[in-house]
Amino acid sequence: MRLADLTVLLPHLAGVVVQRIERSAAGLRIWAQSRAGRAACGRCGRSAGRVHSRYERRLTDAALAGEPVEIRLRVRRFFCDTPLCPAHTFVEQIALPLVAWRLELEG
């Protein structure tokens, strides 16, 4: 399966870059991260590009052509460099329709 096909089959992946796909007896596992280099602070709305840290979110409970799919989404925490913004750091929001997904924090 090509990555381009995958974003057609899973349109909610269009905003992310797929880095790796593994297929096992348990199903498909997809590693992805946001396509954007920057993110907007949720408190002040200013764009930020300085990454504070990264972690992984695991999204499960979906299927592709009957095969279980697990998405490992790499999420970044950014520094907000706006003076006086109370946020200091914030986690980027990645627009994935989560209706069908159970969101689990990992680690």
Ligand SMILES: [Zn+2]
């Ligand atoms: Zn801010």
